[in-house]
Amino acid sequence: MKFSENWLRQHVPTTATRDELVATLTAIGLEVEEVTALGESLDGVVVAQILSAEKHPEADRLQVCQVDAGNGEIAQIVCGAPNARAGLKAPLAKVGAVLPGGMQIKPAKLRGVESFGMLCSAKELGTDGDASGLLELPEAAPVGQPVSELLGLPDASIEIKLTPNRADCFGVRGIAFDVAAASGGAVAPLAIAPVPAASDARLDIELNAGADAPRYCGRVIEGVDASAKTPLWMAERLRRSGVRPVSLLVDVTQYVMLELGQPMHAFDRDLLTGPVGVRRARAGESLKLLDGRDARVDGQFLLVTDAGKPVALAGVMGGFDSRVTEASRNVFLESAHFAPHAIIGRSRKLGLHTDAAHRFERGVDPELPRTAIEYATRLILDIAGGTPGPVVEAALIEHLPQPQAITLRRARVARVLGLEIADGEIERILTALGLAVDASADGWQVTAPSRRFDIAIEEDLIEEIARVHGYDAVPTTLPAGASRLVAPSEETVEDASVRRQLAARDYLEAINYAFVDADLLAKWGLTEGAVTLANPLSAELGVMRTSLLPGLVAALGRNAARQQPRVRLFELGNVFTAIADAAPLHTRRIAAVACGDAVAEQWGAAEREIGFHDLKGDLDSLAALSGARLDYRPSKPAWAHPGRSADVWRLDDRGKDVRLGWIGQLHPRLQQALEIDTDVVAFELDLVPLLARPLPQAGGQSKYPSVRRDLAFVVAESVSWAALSASVRKAAGPVLRDLVLFDVYQGKGVESGCKSLAMGLILQEQSRTLTDGEVDAAIAAVTTTLQQEHDAAIRG
Known part of the structure; x- marks a missing residue:
């Protein structure tokens, strides 16, 4: 989440310096990743108006401009910006000014023409990376006014790293509550008065997705001037939050989302017939999205529909055919609540990443849609005019989260944190965070606001108190009492011994993700029983591994592709198998892969490529740790080389032999599919039965001859x-x-x-x-x- 420092200070007035503010954010769990100072040194930079712009006599790309700098001062400026023209208002750095990059403005002569100052782009002012032309200022900007005053500078763009449970901080106002609690201040009231309807224009709303979409608000605004320019103050706040201004209607929805945390969308009303609805997608349906791509959806997706026809991918992105343009005159604003479980993973499934989906996946305040639509309406009316209709709201109250009071015990706070915090301080912290607090004999009854999905139990409240009061204030103490030492079991070999044994035989340990690409498992023929993730980290990590070998061989391939001719890797880890109506089965395994020479290059041994029996020797050395007797029986799995593959069995004196796994050489066809140019030998075994060993029993040496x-x-x-x-x-x-x-x-x-x-x-x-x-x-x-x-x- 990126935002403007000045924007945050508007919501929570504080005298803290920037460094103190950044330190406070990090201390309360909102880790600051980057701070970009903006407009730190703009003394001598003023609003100026170009009175005339004539072609330079000696250069085709330069113009000689006469510029009004205010107070009757006319300056001659040689400028090469393509948008320099008579009547334009732009920043002027006067002679003597020092720009943020360290450039000092001096009188200069360019191709024989004198220049007294410099007209500036946003990049030269240090407010943006755009250097394509002069920063165009509003026509109403007073000539001679310091640019820092006009642009609200100095400022800083602050980017914080949010944990998944803090969805409430995806809006500037949500961050303000945390800062207020930590700094002892208070959040400024949010004065958003309802905008009364001035017409009967409306679209009916139908909700057919149950708990997936329990609230949807919409409003028609007629006669909007969509071509109106986004105000400079709004455009600057968007830029400082990492959002490029596009057009007024789009910018307003983005602005409301960044300030309040509620994603919104604007439709062209004239392209809708109504009613507007939300429902589950049907298999085979498709929709052209705003970015121009065609998205094919299935029953896992939510759609916003117009008369049953899809017009937007709910919670992710709007549709291309109903988008607003500068020619739009009538607008339908949408502000809805979609449940996180209905949005999680949907955008990644389509290869998308949108700000709306990022917020809905983590949870958006279900009480916010009406407030957001009123706020957006007021902004549009103030900037572009128009006639608003009534806010139409459809809600399934039974599916909306209901606030629940949580009992917070005074004694429990002291016991968990190990320190006494005054009742007044606890009440101040919780109240500043926006929680409702009612005192009781043993503590308090606390009700979290609807935006705080992460507060559900007493420990959540104690965590809030701890992080705001300060983790540094929690005393460091050693645990009391004696520790019970548990001796390792003699009935199994420790993992550390296995690692040492393989390391002694020239193997390196690898640690791979337990998530793999479904396509990789398909190449191996190991998709049976694969557990598909509902919310994968990426499309390439979409299923749980059913075997260690695909990931381990992929690591070998990456090493071989980087000029490592002799690679020997092993891994200890879990594999996962789906079980019907139960949690996935975890099986602990060990695997090893090798390619290249059997021994490292040396003068004392002839060069020889590693083979089946070399790897079998390594495996036998592992079995010797537990005294296991292994048997190798021919097998032909799909990924194995015919005739160079065997199942590994552990022999039991009682006749109850156990299959441990597989050893052999990979099939040439698989190696080709994996783009590995050298032969690879590998084994993978269940670890627990391999390492089991009988309890040792002491016995005397026989005195009789053998x-x-x-x-x-x-x-x-x-x-x-x-x-x-x-x-x-x-x-x-x-x-x-x-x-x-x-x-x-x-x-x-x-x-x-x-x-x-x-x-x-x-x-x-x-x-x-x-x-x-x-x-x-x-x-x-x-x-x-x-x-x-x-x-x-x-x-x-």
């Missing part, structure tokens, strides 16, 4: 070691202490399509020495099981 038997089996090439090892452990039973694979062979002596796996079985009992018969029985069981389950044969 027995090792080495066996080599020939199996089909498609048989995995994970499947074989599971069968061996099952067949050998509890006497198997360890199992190692020490050789894999294919070649001479082994049938084509097969492979030889040599393994060592280490057998041991805790309480006695194994007999040869027990060892032979275990080896026989293993041999028989492998033959039956995997068609394995002892290698000769």
Whole structure:
């Protein structure tokens, strides 16, 4: 929200300096982002009138002007502005003046012609960025008057950063209440007398959107001179608030919005037939907006209609076909209340951002529409004339917010804030903020004004007292009592250990938004169960992620595109899945992605691109933290490279294996769609079952010798070691202490399509020495099981 300092001071008189005012705004939660001083040094700059403008004898783009500077003083000025002409009134910087940019005005000779001063543009005065020509002043401006007096200077343009709950401060008057409370002043009364109707001209209003649009006010004004020029004082306040003046009728609606916080719209009455209504849009309807674009809407949008035909996108933007122009003579003013839930996200869905939508999304005072329409009527009549009809109001009272008294307990204030604040000070603060306060035995009954949507409970009132009284006044104390230390559970590996392990293996941690682009999920084929946001930060962050990989791979792609050939990233975070009639399901996962060389460039190792087994080794190192035994089973998700992809399972000794996630290489087609030129390997696993570990149990070292038997089996090439090892452990039973694979062979002596796996079985009992018969029985069981389950044969 940007506004003029002088405009604010008009609503809340204060002797505070500009620096003090800015500090006060920030201290009470209205953070000041920027302050632009305007017209700080305009001594010697006066209103002047050009009496004549002749072409310069030696330059085509210069004119020699005779200028009346007041008090009978005529000055010769050489000017290059394209709008310099006889009769124009413009600012004149006299000889000796110093302009805000530091330029000192001296007598000069331009192409042989003397010049005594300078006619100025708005940019040269430091009031605006427009340098296209001289600043044109009103014809009624007195010649010789200091320009600072005419323009209300010096001034400052102040921009504040508002939190979403402070919608009441999207108007200068709303800010004034906070400043009054903090400075001990009072807000000047708002004297807006109702304008009586002078004709019967009216349009009926119909409300068909229920709680989405519970109030709508309209008024017809006939015989308006829409070509009248916006007064200088109004145009300057708009400019200092970041709004470029357009035309009188549009400027009036913008001015009322900036001062009171109520968005308005003006229609050309002659382009309407009536009645005017508000309803939900129908699927497939379209409307040409003021900016010329065609907006296709659906049932989520509200429309303002004329005889059922859409003429405006309610709460967002007016329609092109019913807009006012300088040729308009009869005007229909609109001032309405639209519920925030009916407007939130609608403008972003169309790629728009409007001041009206920005305010309605956060909440506008439902009692303000009639006041705003009376104010706008008075401004239009005073500037452009016209004959007003009656204000026509339609309201659904049952859907309008009703004020509720809130109990504020004296003891509760002291307990929450940790300090005693005098009753008189509490009452002063709340009253200055515009709240109605009635004292009671234990405290007060407080009723918030309709513009304060953010005040609903006792704690909200205490927060108001704290921020206005001053956060610096709240004492800093250490909490009393002993803190209970909770030991971390031994049944799970801590996240910090996971991070350290991956960092030790040359990965960097990434933190991505939990919101992603729906189109990105569609490229991955991961849209099922996606949670769509009702009010996204942007169109590119419209859904909750169903997987960590899309965001993580996008981060890898950005790094690779910036000349980073070897990228290794990991992320711990939640993914979200929509559940019918319930809150979305949160699942904590870990994912990693890598591309480029397997090891950093060095002289001691040959250059080799990272592959599936490199990433599998990294994953196995994570599993070792919890003692998990992993099994890799072939899989073919849509985003994975065929033949280089596997589901990851955690093996359970009781036979209750758990699928953890996926590991493999991305499909070349997906990499092409993501514009990544290098092969990418990745994994993503559910974190909780991966990190679960049994409670460690102490056990003594066996005093009895172990027995090792080495066996080599020939199996089909498609048989995995994970499947074989599971069968061996099952067949050998509890006497198997360890199992190692020490050789894999294919070649001479082994049938084509097969492979030889040599393994060592280490057998041991805790309480006695194994007999040869027990060892032979275990080896026989293993041999028989492998033959039956995997068609394995002892290698000769």
